[in-house]
Amino acid sequence: MYQTVFLKISRLLLILTIFACTDKGSETHLPYYDTPDFTPVFLNSEDEIDARVSHTIAPFSFTDQNGAxxxxxxxxxxxxIANFIFTSCVSICPVMTKHMKILQTEFQNDTEVKMLSFSVTPWIxxxxxxxxxxEKNEITSPNWHLLTGSKGTIYDxxxxxxxxxxDLGFTRDSSEFLHTEHxxxxxxxxxxxxxxxxxxQLEAEQLVKDIRILQKEDDV
Known part of the structure; x- marks a missing residue:
């Protein structure tokens, strides 16, 4: 419940901020998220970004569905794009996979956009x-990797x-099951x-639009 309400509020704030901050034809920029409570930080200057956004994705190594x-x-x-699923899931995972396929269709041949689906039951x-x-879900893009490896490493x-x-799950250890729709x-x-x-589906469609914004951002 908390997460659903939070996402709706965050999306509304993002839309309002974009309209408020866009002027003189300037490019729209997506916020940065530097903390697990997902407070959006809007920055345009590279110096500001480097000074205020320290969080990045840590190094990792996993194996995909093709053994690579x-x-x-x-x-x-x-x-x-990253999400977390497991193949025996019958609740949110099939829906998430269906919506991830929207991204597969949009970016099938774009080698600059990668999709990572981490298994949260890697022991299975x-x-x-x-x-x-x-094969069952017609995941055909060479840029979409279904990943397995050490449970503790994936959860961490x-x-x-x-x-x-x-922030609800940030302090949990690897013994507590990870299951998220994010x-x-x-x-x-x-x-x-x-x-x-x-x-x-509307969130997946918005994600497609936001990827396009990021692509334009790199050109500015």
Whole structure:
């Protein structure tokens, strides 16, 4: 309940701020999120960004559905989207995967946009199972990686790098199950720029628009 209300308020604040701050044809900029409570920080100057936004995605190494090793080097200088699923989930995961496929359609051939779906049951979701899941769900983009590895490492990355459960989950340890509907948008400098409810199609559609904004931002 808290997370749903928070996301709605954040989205409203973001829209109002964009309208308030856009002037003289200037480019719209997405906020930065530097803390697990997801308080948006709006900055345009590179000096301000470097001074005020210290949080970035930590190094990692996992295996995808094709047996390939995927590390932070694969997202270096690229926009990426992250979410957290498990193949036996029958609640939010199928809906999230359906909505992630909207992104697959939009960015199928764009090598500058990566999609990372981390398994939260990696002790079950081995490469073979992830491969079968990809085939079943028509996950065909070479830029969409379903990832497995150490449970503790995935949970630590999810909570401390991606703030996957906001401040409610930041202090939990790896023994507590991770299950979140959030999709995170990360820019080319590995900074968090958006949080979305992956169970809502409108949020997925907004994510597509925000990725386009990030792409334009890099050109400014």
């Amino acid at each position: 090793i995927v590390t932070e080097k694969d997202i270096e200088g690229k926009i990426h 979701d081995d490469v073979k199972r992830l491969h079968s899941f990809a 990355l999810a909570r401390k790098s991606y703030f996957a459960e906001e 999709i995170l948008l990360i820019d080319k400098t590995k900074r968090i720029r958006g949080i979305y409810n992956g169970t809502l």
